[in-house]
Amino acid sequence: MSDHRPRKRFGQNFLHDPHIIQRIVDAVAPGPDETLVEIGPGEGALTGPLLAAAGRLTAVELDRDLAAHLRERFGEALTVVEADATRVDLRELLPEQEGGEERPLRLVGNLPYNVSTPLLFHFLGYRNAIRDMHFMLQREVVERMGAKPGSRQYGRLSVMVQYHCAVTPLFRVPAGAFRPAPKVESMVVRLVPHAEPPVAVADEARLAAVVTRAFGARRKTLANALKGELDAEAIRAAGVDPGARAETLDLAAFARLANASVAG
Ligand code: SAM
Numbered sequence: 001m002s003d004h005r006p007r008k009r010f011g012q013n014f015l016h017d018p019h020i021i022q023r024i025v026d027a028v029a030p031g032p033d034e035t036l037v038e039i040g041p042g043e044g045a046l047t048g049p050l051l052a053a054a055g056r057l058t059a060v061e062l063d064r065d066l067a068a069h070l071r072e073r074f075g076e077a078l079t080v081v082e083a084d085a086t087r088v089d090l091r092e093l094l095p096e097q098e099g100g101e102e103r104p105l106r107l108v109g110n111l112p113y114n115v116s117t118p119l120l121f122h123f124l125g126y127r128n129a130i131r132d133m134h135f136m137l138q139r140e141v142v143e144r145m146g147a148k149p150g151s152r153q154y155g156r157l158s159v160m161v162q163y164h165c166a167v168t169p170l171f172r173v174p175a176g177a178f179r180p181a182p183k184v185e186s187m188v189v190r191l192v193p194h195a196e197p198p199v200a201v202a203d204e205a206r207l208a209a210v211v212t213r214a215f216g217a218r219r220k221t222l223a224n225a226l227k228g229e230l231d232a233e234a235i236r237a238a239g240v241d242p243g244a245r246a247e248t249l250d251l252a253a254f255a256r257l258a259n260a261s262v263a264g
Contacts, residue, residue, distance in 0.1 A: 004043060006180055010063050011112025015045040015136075017177035022049065024188055027170055028108050028134045030054035037093055039085045039109030039119065039135075044070055046110060051077055058093050060085045086118045090126040103131045103193070110136040113182065117141070117157065124164045127193035134170075134190050142169050142187040149250045156215045159254055160208060163198070165191040199255035207258040214246035214254070221245060226257070234260050 006012040015021055024046060030036050030053040041047045041059040043066060051057050051074060058079040061067045067082040081088065094104060107130060111119055116137050123133065140153075146167040147153035161167060173186040201207045210229065217225040223232045223242035232242035238256040240249065249257075 004065060004069070007063060009114075011040075011114040012042060012063070013110075013113075013178040013180060013182045014042050015110055015177060016179050017173075020173050020177045021045055023171060024108070024110075024134065024136070025049045025053060027188060027190065028053075028106070030106070034106055035093070035095060035104045036106045036108065037090070039107060040112055041070055041080075042066055042110070044073055046108070047074060047078065050108065060088055060093075086115055086122050090123070091129060094129065101131070103129060105130045107133040108135070113138050113141075113184070120161070124161075124193075127164050130193050132190060132192045133165075134188065136173060136186050136188050138182075139172060139185040139187040142189045145169075145189065145191075149248055151247075154247050155218070156211050159211045159215075159251055161191070162251055163201070163204075163207065165193050167191055199252050200259075201255050202259050207254060210258045211246075211254055214249070214257075218246050222249075222257075230257065230260060 006014065028050070030050055032055050034054060036050060036054045036057050038047055038050060038057060038059040041061050047057065047059060047070065056077050056079075058081060059070060060081045060083055061070060062082070062084050064082060067080050070078060070080050081093070090105060105126070107123060123130065141157070144153045144155060144157045145161045146169050147155070147158040168190040170188040170190055173188065175181040175183070175185060210226065213229055214222060214225050221243050222235055222240065222245065225246060226235065235242040235257065238253070238260040240253050240257060
């Protein structure tokens with residue numbers, strides 16, 4: 001689609017490196033009869049090889065011109081959903097068959113970086129229906145997702161994504177693999193939702209609130225950052241030092257704080 005001018009507001013950077021495209025398809029390893037959904041297919045750089053491997057595919061694309069181009073290019077094997085993927089109801093994309101796989105959805109995409117975090121949190125809301133996700137993201141975002149306590153990149157994204165998923169960074173992708181080249185380096189990551197959360201949390205909204213508060217003031221002590229939420233005594237009762245900073249706490253400690261805040 002040589003006459004399409006990439007739209008910056010839709011985060012359009014199109015892959016053109018066949019070697020990278022093949023590495024992504026190999027990482028996904030699509031099989032027949034799977035419910036594979038591509039997010040942001042663009043001009044179809046990944047769509048063609050994914051379709052060749054999977055036989056059929058659903059793609060969610062916001063840009064009307066690109067959606068029309070994809071329909072024309074790939075015909076009936078591709079179901080194009082012209083929609084905003086941050087709002088799309090993924091359950092509506094599931095095949096209507098009884099007794100199918102418990103977690104049938106496989107998501108894949110070279111995501112628009114301007115909305116990658118809202119997209120991720122939207123998809124995590126459907127984690128019980130998702131088998132796995134393979135996404136190209138800004139390298140820094142992948143590093144934050146997989147970061148361990150004590151590291152510079154460790155933050156809200158690390159804790160919330162690791163609560164929901166196993167995170168495996170796969171490989172880096174240089175800016176030159178895209179047209180136009182983005183200003184940042186990219187990375188492909190595999191996310192596999194946990195069958196059961198790795199720590200027990202009574203109220204997930206509380207976990208999100210405590211983690212957001214704690215990292216919202218990451219230079220403050222926890223006692224200060226969580227003021228109004230939990231006092232020093234409650235933090236200590238949860239087995240956490242009120243003088244510590246958020247970036248030193250592991251997921252289990254955040255879970256204890258979230259559970260304490262429910263009780264208190
Ligand atoms: N997959 C293609 C490739 O690798 O060449 C395109 C990747 S480009 C980084 C991101 C794509 O997502 C664009 O086609 C863009 O139009 C689309 N997009 C942007 N925002 C979207 C949204 N909210 N929902 C669905 N698609 C979106």
